[in-house]
Amino acid sequence: xxxxxxxxxxxxxxxxxxxxxxxxxxxxxxxxxxxxxxxxxxxxxxxxxxxxxxxxxxxxxxxxxxxxxxxxxxxxxxxxxxxxxxxxxxxxxxxxxxxxxxxxxxxxxxxxxxxxxxxxxxxxxxxxxxxxxxxxxxxxxxxxxxxxxxxxxxxxxxxxxxxxxxxxxxxxxxxxxxxxxxxxxxxxxxxxxxxxxxxxxxxxxxxxxxxxxxxxxxxxxxxxxxxxxxxxxxxxxxxxxxxxxxxxxxxxxxxxxxxxxxxxxxxxxxxxxxxxxxxxxxxxxxxxxxxxxxxxxxxxxxxxxxxxxxxxxxxxxxxxxxxxxxxxxxxxxxxxxxxxxxxxxxxxxxxxxxxxxxxxxxxxxxxxxxxxxxxxxxxxxxxxxxxxxxxxxxxxxxxxxxxxxxxxxxxxxxxxxxxxxxxxxxxxxxxxxx
Amino acid sequence: xxxxxxxxxxxxxxxxxxxxxxxxxxxxxxxxxxxxxxxxxxxxxxxxxxxxxxxxxxxxxxxxxxxxxxxxxxxxxxxxxxxxxxxxxxxxxxxxxxxxxxxxxxxxxxxxxxxxxxxxxxxxxxxxxxxxxxxxxxxxxxxxxxxxxxxxxxxxxxxxxxxxxxxxxxxxxxxxxxxxxxxxxxxxxxxxxxxxxxxxxxxxxxxxxxxxxxxxxxxxxxxxxxxxxxxxxxxxxxxxxxxxxxxxxxxxxxxxxxxxxxxxxxxxxxxxxxxxxxxxxxxxxxxxxxxxxxxxxxxxxxxxxxxxxxxxxxxxxxxxxxxxxxxxxxxxxxxxxxxxxxxxxxxxxxxxxxxxxxxxxxxxxxxxxxxxxxxxxxxxxxxxxxxxxxxxxxxxxxxxxxxxxxxxxxxxxxxxxxxxxxxxxxxxxxxxxxxxxxxxxxxxxxxxxxxxxxxxxxxxxxxxxxxxxxxxxxxxxxxxxxxxxxxxxxxxxxxxxxxxxxxxxxxxxxxxxxxxxxxxxxxxxxxxxxxxxxxxxxxxxxxxxxxxxxxxxxx
Numbered sequence: 001x002x003x004x005x006x007x008x009x010x011x012x013x014x015x016x017x018x019x020x021x022x023x024x025x026x027x028x029x030x031x032x033x034x035x036x037x038x039x040x041x042x043x044x045x046x047x048x049x050x051x052x053x054x055x056x057x058x059x060x061x062x063x064x065x066x067x068x069x070x071x072x073x074x075x076x077x078x079x080x081x082x083x084x085x086x087x088x089x090x091x092x093x094x095x096x097x098x099x100x101x102x103x104x105x106x107x108x109x110x111x112x113x114x115x116x117x118x119x120x121x122x123x124x125x126x127x128x129x130x131x132x133x134x135x136x137x138x139x140x141x142x143x144x145x146x147x148x149x150x151x152x153x154x155x156x157x158x159x160x161x162x163x164x165x166x167x168x169x170x171x172x173x174x175x176x177x178x179x180x181x182x183x184x185x186x187x188x189x190x191x192x193x194x195x196x197x198x199x200x201x202x203x204x205x206x207x208x209x210x211x212x213x214x215x216x217x218x219x220x221x222x223x224x225x226x227x228x229x230x231x232x233x234x235x236x237x238x239x240x241x242x243x244x245x246x247x248x249x250x251x252x253x254x255x256x257x258x259x260x261x262x263x264x265x266x267x268x269x270x271x272x273x274x275x276x277x278x279x280x281x282x283x284x285x286x287x288x289x290x291x292x293x294x295x296x297x298x299x300x301x302x303x304x305x306x307x308x309x310x311x312x313x314x315x316x317x318x319x320x321x322x323x324x325x326x327x328x329x330x331x332x333x334x335x336x337x338x339x340x341x342x343x344x345x346x347x348x349x350x351x352x353x354x355x356x357x358x359x360x361x362x363x364x365x366x367x368x369x370x371x372x373x374x375x376x377x378x379x380x381x382x383x384x385x386x387x388x389x390x391x392x393x394x395x396x397x398x399x400x401x402x403x404x405x406x407x408x409x410x411x412x413x414x415x416x417x418x419x420x421x422x423x424x425x426x427x428x429x430x431x432x433x434x
Numbered sequence: 435x436x437x438x439x440x441x442x443x444x445x446x447x448x449x450x451x452x453x454x455x456x457x458x459x460x461x462x463x464x465x466x467x468x469x470x471x472x473x474x475x476x477x478x479x480x481x482x483x484x485x486x487x488x489x490x491x492x493x494x495x496x497x498x499x500x501x502x503x504x505x506x507x508x509x510x511x512x513x514x515x516x517x518x519x520x521x522x523x524x525x526x527x528x529x530x531x532x533x534x535x536x537x538x539x540x541x542x543x544x545x546x547x548x549x550x551x552x553x554x555x556x557x558x559x560x561x562x563x564x565x566x567x568x569x570x571x572x573x574x575x576x577x578x579x580x581x582x583x584x585x586x587x588x589x590x591x592x593x594x595x596x597x598x599x600x601x602x603x604x605x606x607x608x609x610x611x612x613x614x615x616x617x618x619x620x621x622x623x624x625x626x627x628x629x630x631x632x633x634x635x636x637x638x639x640x641x642x643x644x645x646x647x648x649x650x651x652x653x654x655x656x657x658x659x660x661x662x663x664x665x666x667x668x669x670x671x672x673x674x675x676x677x678x679x680x681x682x683x684x685x686x687x688x689x690x691x692x693x694x695x696x697x698x699x700x701x702x703x704x705x706x707x708x709x710x711x712x713x714x715x716x717x718x719x720x721x722x723x724x725x726x727x728x729x730x731x732x733x734x735x736x737x738x739x740x741x742x743x744x745x746x747x748x749x750x751x752x753x754x755x756x757x758x759x760x761x762x763x764x765x766x767x768x769x770x771x772x773x774x775x776x777x778x779x780x781x782x783x784x785x786x787x788x789x790x791x792x793x794x795x796x797x798x799x800x801x802x803x804x805x806x807x808x809x810x811x812x813x814x815x816x817x818x819x820x821x822x823x824x825x826x827x828x829x830x831x832x833x834x835x836x837x838x839x840x841x842x843x844x845x846x847x848x849x850x851x852x853x854x855x856x857x858x859x860x861x862x863x864x865x866x867x868x869x870x871x872x873x874x875x876x877x878x879x880x881x882x883x884x885x886x887x888x889x890x891x892x893x894x895x896x897x898x899x900x901x902x903x904x905x906x907x908x909x910x911x912x913x914x915x916x917x918x919x920x921x922x923x924x925x926x927x928x929x930x931x932x933x934x935x936x937x938x939x940x941x942x943x944x945x946x947x948x949x950x951x952x953x954x955x956x957x958x959x960x961x962x963x964x965x966x967x968x969x970x971x972x973x974x975x976x977x978x979x980x981x982x983x984x985x986x987x988x989x
Contacts, residue, residue, distance in 0.1 A: 060505055229448035309738060343812045420891030423595050423892065427599055
């Protein structure tokens, strides 16, 4: 099943959008090069605990897709790799890809973790939103694909100071290779799909919320890791300061979103993911009480309104329309939420165990550089620019865009868009059926 | 058949199973069951490490049956079957035991009892696995032609994408002209583009494309056959058009809810947004005081959903009104403004332009009286009396009443509101559980023009996959008729919901025969056959009874 004579397509980004685009193309018989900058495919969806509105376990539904992509005969994975240069035109692009050295032989390593257990370095773990420490040699996450370790060159004692090499000694398969070098490869492709996703907005600049000043003020993505079974607390919702179970939780919406000083757009999914997070808290512990501070409850997708109703009725979530002016902290480390109730209106305060900031979606770090390399424009918000009625077309012919790198969207929209971008790329490379 | 050598893999699924069931005890228990030669626990059996262990154990332990006790076959059976296949084992010698969705998740508070139940489930799985037989998958040819139902923006876009890739497309539209809902729209948000121009351009592209046949004023009369080879009959006037299609795309859209009997709706001074657009388009708009009411007939008990597009439609039309008549005063009465994503920009612009927003609660809805709308403003805590020349009601999109009929014809489900129900809410938004049928646009859920276009390309991608491959592999879980026992009574043919079994005249008399490519393996025929002449492959009586027997026997 190979489309004859067709050029391969390059997909940039191995999150749910990139995976779906690659699988669709691969299934059509088109060869795909999937480029992922992180050590594993999976993207943001891999970091989520469950998904709304069905409460499906996120990694459980994602990992079969990851495996499908990993084993697909038409898909070549390039993880831990970056785009360096793009030349040519639609139908005939040449791309230089930098494959970063892992210092681990991919063919030998089985991801057993013996090396990580002995690594003396402890650094903050990116996948677990810095809520846990890992070694300088590490597995990106438990279900990572490829299932191989990576040595972080900025923190490895041998690579920075020339001492240690313990990992090399403990590896029974001689998989550690400090001689590995970064390599550059050239790939010829007919079309390019960009699916680089989003970063959560860093709320440190919104000093009124006390993020990073108060340990029990976390972002929603940090919360996802806290409540996830494979997360740093083993799925027990323990607040960071004293590992006390969080039973009273405040969720603060639109942190950085709908805010002309930061991101004036709405991030489209926070009303729903926060409802899910509040539902999960109560599923973990029926004593939990959640409060959601919001401006407008946006529940525009299939089954979303019903999910909110369920949250209110079955899980006793209290939705409070109002803005949080500031967060302070008492001597026990409990966040105090100072807010204005817009219906009333009154100003009130509330003491909680944990405050969760629903931060907006912003373009992934490096989007500007990538746009320059690709020769495409960004929109006023810094996302890849597209046209409403040609929703996947970037400003350069033959380069398509899908998922959260073009606008914040939820998972089903990302998947639908990924398939759509695949159709556009297929139109170029197959040049017609038969 | 050679002696069964069963391997049992018990998945911890992180803490999803491991946190509630005693997994080591389950592994030990499995080791003591008849024919089990190997048992092992995995943190995640579905991870590459877990799958490698399965492959290795098949080779090293000479396993000829594999059981995974974990989450659910709904998402993971194909993966484990494939893994067996890669290790040289027939994939139908794999058996799934569901100890997560149907055990650890539902008995979180009763760890001990749940572990006992999981033991029962594993014992049953082993009893069944011992009797499993290898099956050969069925290959079906796929015709490289598509039927796209619905000639709105979604259907037209999908047809064009498929045709550009070289596939033959028949586009069926029940109205006289292509264009769907957009025919009646005026200016589109967020670009202020002209709706009629947009569809005009699409229609011209379609007319030029030799791979698309358009049938307007036409309805789908009948769809026979099965995935890859649907025999379709489209009725156009008195004439029938029969043709063959490999795949079907549903793009039938939705329609605006008419708020008869609500808020004094009469279609003249109290109109819907769609009616307002027609007034604007035909230059018949003339009002100084306009009041728009959001969520009319939506987000309430009868229709507990937000229709996604109405807030943007209202904002867009309100701004057009201000452009036409700068003296006009527009009030928008809302519950929550649903301007998600970049549409927030419209909301900000509307406020800048002077449109006034009043929040009401569903407990105290607005009332439309003679010349005045009364509304309780939640922020002010007071009732406002707003004079009007025109009230515009934002009503939700609702499913076409005839979508149910189409759903039945194609054997695909609709949700409680009549919208078509996709295969998986998260990961398969454009597929149906039934292979070979796809969907896009507002037939799935109210969507903006841009979203409909995006989904249409997506559905084109999904539909093109089997057509590019030219064939598909169907599950061999189908019914088989024992020719000796069958008396040709025809009961099975009568009750089969998929038209997948037929009584035929043979030299031996009337005998039923399964059309394997259409059979979904539901088992209705087998259960009802008075002669017990029908068995289901992979679900034979003795395989299922073996499970019941070991359950009844206890440990």
